[in-house]
Amino acid sequence: MKARAFDYTRPNSVQEALQAFAEAGGDAVYIAGGQSLVPALALRLQAPALLIDIGRIDELRGLDLADGHLRIGAATRHAEILSSELVARHAPLLSKAAPYVAHPAIRNKGTFGGSLALADPASEFPAMALALDAVIDIASLEGNRRVAADDFFLDLYETALRPGEMIRAVHVPVATADTRAVFDELARRRGDYALVGAGVNASVHGERIEQIRIAFLSVGATPVRARRVEELLTGTSLTPETIRLAQEALDLDLDPPGDEHTPAEMRLHLARVLLGRLLGRLGTSS
Amino acid sequence: MSAGTAIALVVNGEKIQAVVSPRTTLADFLRQDMQLTGTHTGCEMGVCGACLVLLDDQPVHACLIFAVQADGCAVETVEGLTARKAVADLQGAFHQRNALQCGFCTPGMLVSAYGILSSGDVPSREEIRDALSGNYCRCTGYEAIVDAIELTARERQETGARQEA
Numbered sequence: 001m002k003a004r005a006f007d008y009t010r011p012n013s014v015q016e017a018l019q020a021f022a023e024a025g026g027d028a029v030y031i032a033g034g035q036s037l038v039p040a041l042a043l044r045l046q047a048p049a050l051l052i053d054i055g056r057i058d059e060l061r062g063l064d065l066a067d068g069h070l071r072i073g074a075a076t077r078h079a080e081i082l083s084s085e086l087v088a089r090h091a092p093l094l095s096k097a098a099p100y101v102a103h104p105a106i107r108n109k110g111t112f113g114g115s116l117a118l119a120d121p122a123s124e125f126p127a128m129a130l131a132l133d134a135v136i137d138i139a140s141l142e143g144n145r146r147v148a149a150d151d152f153f154l155d156l157y158e159t160a161l162r163p164g165e166m167i168r169a170v171h172v173p174v175a176t177a178d179t180r181a182v183f184d185e186l187a188r189r190r191g192d193y194a195l196v197g198a199g200v201n202a203s204v205h206g207e208r209i210e211q212i213r214i215a216f217l218s219v220g221a222t223p224v225r226a227r228r229v230e231e232l233l234t235g236t237s238l239t240p241e242t243i244r245l246a247q248e249a250l251d252l253d254l255d256p257p258g259d260e261h262t263p264a265e266m267r268l269h270l271a272r273v274l275l276g277r278l279l280g281r282l283g284t285s286s
Numbered sequence: 287m288s289a290g291t292a293i294a295l296v297v298n299g300e301k302i303q304a305v306v307s308p309r310t311t312l313a314d315f316l317r318q319d320m321q322l323t324g325t326h327t328g329c330e331m332g333v334c335g336a337c338l339v340l341l342d343d344q345p346v347h348a349c350l351i352f353a354v355q356a357d358g359c360a361v362e363t364v365e366g367l368t369a370r371k372a373v374a375d376l377q378g379a380f381h382q383r384n385a386l387q388c389g390f391c392t393p394g395m396l397v398s399a400y401g402i403l404s405s406g407d408v409p410s411r412e413e414i415r416d417a418l419s420g421n422y423c424r425c426t427g428y429e430a431i432v433d434a435i436e437l438t439a440r441e442r443q444e445t446g447a448r449q450e451a
Contacts, residue, residue: 001330002309002311002314003309004309005307005308005309006308006309007308008291008308008352008354010354010357031355034350034351034352034355035332035347035350038311038331038332038349038350038351038352039330039331039332039350041309042330042331043331051308051352053354053355055355079344099416102420103335103419103420104345104398104401104402104416104417104419104420105335105338105345105346105347105398105401105420106332106347106350106420108341108344108345108346109341109346109347109350109351189419190415190416190419
């Protein structure tokens with residue numbers, strides 16, 4: 001299938017892009033990497049009158065440190081996240097998840113902000129934004145606002161973004177000496193959508209877990225934090241017994257849907273297996 | 287709806303000016319306007335990898351970019367890589383190792399292989415498989431393709447070492 005005809009504009013600034021959206025009366029879509037949007041247009045799941053290309057706007061690019069946060073420009077490509085030493089040092093969870101994001105050619109075009117704005121529950125980066133307690137910096141003609149990742153993912157492909165708003169950047173609290181980050185996922189084939197995936201970002205002092213955030217992908221309509229398991233683990237040290245208790249408690253947090261290939265019970269079982277592996281690795285990783 | 291948008295880009299080293307409909311993908315532009323039919327269109331949704339081209343030297347899916355988005359960029363297709371003999375050794379290794387049967391996926395495979403070999407290192411088989419994870423081949427079962435890329439990587443490194451000696 002081919003996309004329905006549309007007009008195209010490539011503004012030079014966020015302000016111009018927001019204005020273009022308003023002038024189109026809202027019948028417009030922003031395109032950055034386009035790696036999910038172009039197929040959606042081809043399948044005519046979306047058919048806007050205007051495509052606003054924000055992929056080359058300078059203020060949406062770049063990685064830098066400020067106020068104890070790593071700022072990731074929304075149009076930063078997945079491949080840049082994967083190869084960035086700044087990300088590896090200050091947000092190691094993203095470096096560990098990045099090799100699992102799609103395929104190399106997709107990673108060369110797809111953007112971090114685009115992945116969050118799409119909010120595919122099977123994508124790695126939205127779930128990692130949750131695990132990292134990231135803050136999403138949103139631009140609109142009414143001004144800028146910030147939304148915590150916890151309040152950003154509302155439902156299937158539905159986020160806190162209002163019509164015309166755009167993600168400018170994502171701010172991630174930087175890792176400390178106590179930070180431990182692990183990511184893994186289970187898929188039938190490398191690069192395929194995961195049956196289940198999860199990232200853990202924890203602060204571990206000595207043996208004691210001071211703080212822990214665990215986020216799952218592919219277990220429902222949105223990325224999901226395992227809050228009850230986090231509570232259970234906070235203040236404890238990781239032993240085979242605490243890991244087993246955490247695995248058992250996971251059904252308090254997750255209620256995954258089933259389909260003909262992956263029944264709900266199987267997905268929950270796989271999530272428990274994955275959680276056990278990740279917690280087992282947490283003690284040894286930085 | 288505007289009739290078309292003027293774009294200027296470099297395709298296989300040649301400066302091109304064209305007027306395209308914004309909805310035309312780069313893959314369709316290359317195949318239909320430029321007659322560069324080595325870029326194959328398979329799934330047209332970024333899954334099969336038959337349409338891979340280099341955009342500013344990075345492998346990307348030509349079906350997941352509109353031609354207007356390539357304005358000001360340099361595009362290289364399998365024809366360009368072939369003409370400047372950048373993949374001659376890879377093509378030889380594919381032939382020698384029977385790494386193609388119907389050949390539909392081969393241009394995309396060569397672009398992916400060019401990408402992974404451009405670092406100059408010899409990748410592991412696991413790394414080659416990861417690089418090819420977005421390329422479908424329905425004939426060969428991939429083993430021969432991985433062999434051909436691995437062979438080329440080794441030969442390039444040996445040739446490089448000989449030239450330095």
